[in-house]
Amino acid sequence: MKLTFRRGMASVATAALTLGVAVTATPAFADNGDSDEFVMYVTNWGEMDTVKRLHDSQVANYVTTINYAFGDVAPRDLTREEASGHPDIPGSGTGLVDWEDYDEAEHGPIICKPTDPEVDFFREFSADESVSGRAETGGLVNQLALLKQMHPQIKVVPSLGGATLSKWFSLASLTEESRATLIDSCVDLWINGNYADDENGAAENFAGVFDGVDIDWEFPAFVDPDTGEPEDRSGNDLSIDANDAENYNLLAAEFRVALEDALGGPALVTAATPSSPWTGDGYDFPGLGEHLDWFSVMAYDLHGTWEGAAGNGAGILDPEWGVEQSVQMYQSWNGIDGSKIVLGVPFYGPAWGDVQPDDDGNLVGQPATPLQNFNWNQIVALLAADDNLEIEWDNEYQAAYIYDAANETYYSFDDERALRTKIQDLVRELGLRGVMAWEFDSDTADAQLSHVVIDELGLPHVATVPLPALPEPVDPEEPGDPDVSADPEGPEVPADGARPVRQNPSFTG
DSSP states (O other): OOOOOOTTOOOHHHHHHHHTSOTTOOOOOOOOOSOOEEEEEEESSSOTTHHHHHHHTTGGGTOOEEEEEEEEEEETTSOHHHHOOOTTSTTTTSSOOOGGGOOHHHHOOEEEEESOHIIIIIOOBOTTTOTTSSOBOSHHHHHHHHHHHHOTTOEEEEEEEOTTSOTTHHHHTSSHHHHHHHHHHHIIIIITOOOEETTTEEOOOOTTSOOEEEEEOOOOOEEOTTTOOEEOOSSSOOOOOTTHHHHHHHHHHHHHHHHHHHHTSOOEEEEEEOSSHHHHTTOOHHHHHTTOSEEEEOOOOSSOTTSSBOOOTTOSOOSSOOHHHHHHHHHTTTOOOGGGEEEEEESEEEEEESOOOOTTOOOTTOBOEEEEEEEHHHHHHHHHHOTTOOOEEETTTTEEEEEETTTTEEEEEOOHHHHHHHIIIIIITTTOOEEEEEOGGGSOTTOHHHHHHHHHHTOOOOOOOOOOOOOOOOOTTSTTSOOGGGSTTOSOOOTTOOOOOOOOOOOOO
16 A cells, blocks of 8 residues: 555645745646546556456556556565565564665665566466466466557556565665666566566566556655755655655656667656655655656545544545645646646545544544555445445545444545546646556456546547467368378387477467
8 A cells, every 4th residue: 555645744834835835826737638547556466367357347448557566676685575674564673674784795786676476477377367268377467468469558567666665766766877777677677578586487578568667666755954864754664865856856767768768669657656745845846757757646545544533545625635735736836737647546445443423523533443444345345235334425525435333433435426526626627647546456346436437537448459369279180181090000209209299389478
C-alpha cells in the first residue's frame, strides 16, 4: 500500500508558505480536452490470473497503460530482506544493512532487480490462469506480453520502488556514475529482457514487453530550510541527501535518454508522486515535470489506519487535506499543466472500530481503533452478507462510507459515486490527463470500479486482436502423411543410437 500522507502535517496555509507560494495563487488550469489515460496497476503478489481477468472483463479493451508493480532498486549483492528498511518486510530489524553503512565493494552497485524472479519470469501458468487459454511458461511478464498482442493500445512499464522498495533511490541517484549504473541495469533487465540467476537459470528473453519505466521513489528527502539538513518523511528508513530533488530530476532526464535510445523511439517515463506537502516538499515538481510524460498522483491514504480517529482515505474535500487540494498542490502551487497529471484513485479504503457518533451525529474525527484496509471486492461482499448495511454519502467531505452501527465500524472507500464525482469535478473540469487505479486485484470479479472509470472517461473501445492459433497436431493416418505404422520396426535408428523425433512447432508468445 502506498502511504502518502501523515496526519499532524501543517495546515494548508503553512504548507503553502513552505513551498514559497500562496494558497490563493491563480490556478494554472489547462484544457486537455477529453481525458485519455487509464493507468492500471497490476501486482506480482496477487492472484495469478489477474492478466486473464483484465482481458475477460474487457477492461483491457480500454486501459492505456499498465504499471507492473514492483521492480526493486537495491544493492546487487544484498537479498531483499537485507536491503529493505520497511517494517512489513520479513526479517526487518534482524540483519538488515543500514544505508549509511553501504559499501559498493562489499554490497555491489545499486541496480534494478526483480522482486520475485520466479513469478516474474519462470512461473508456469495453467490454461485456466493464462490469458491465452493455453498453458504457458514465462511468468507474469509473458502474460503481459500476450495481453499486449491481444490489446495493442496498452503500454506496460515496470513500477520501480514503491513504499517498500525505495530505500536506496537517493544513493543510486547521487552521482552521474551511480545513476548510469542504475539506468543501464534497468534497461538491460526490463527493456532488453535479460535475466538469469543461479536458482532459476536464464529466463526466455522478454524484450518488447516494456515501454519505459514508472519511477516510484517514495520519497525524496525534505530539506529543512533553516538548517539545510535532509529529513526522511517516509518512515521507512530511506537513504536521503540534501540534493534529492535535483538528483531525481537528473535521474528522470537520463532515464528518458537511455530508454529512447534502447527502444529506438519514444519511451514512457512516468512517476508515482505524493498527494500532500508532507511527503511532497522534497520535490522540484516543475523541474521533474520537464522529464515526465505525467505524474500519477497518489491521491489516497489521506487518512488511514495509522490514526486513532475515523476519517476518509480519499475524500474530495477535507478540512485537513482532501483530493481537491492534492490537485491544487500540482496545478495552483507548482504550475503543472493538467495534461501532465493523472489522478490516482483507490480500489480500497481504511476502516476503524469502536466508532461512536458524537452528539451531532458526526463520525469523521471520532476516536477509533484502527483496523485494516478493505478492498472494494471485500466491501461488496460485506454488503451482500448484511442487509442492514448500505453505502452512504457524506456531502461535507464528498466521500462514500459505510457505518456498521451494530459493530461500531466505519469503512471509508471510493464507490461508483465517488469515482464519477472525481472524474467530473476534477479530471474533466481541471483538464487532467486521466485516472490511475491502485489496483486491479482489489476490484470485483466483473471489474465494477474499472468500468465506472471507463464509462465516465468515455474511453474508446479497442478491438481484441486474436492470438495466433496453435498448429493442429498432425494425424499420421491423413493422406499425404507418411504411414509410420507401415514399418512395424519403426524408423531406422542411426548408428549412434539416437532415435529421430518429429518436432511440432509450438506457440511461445
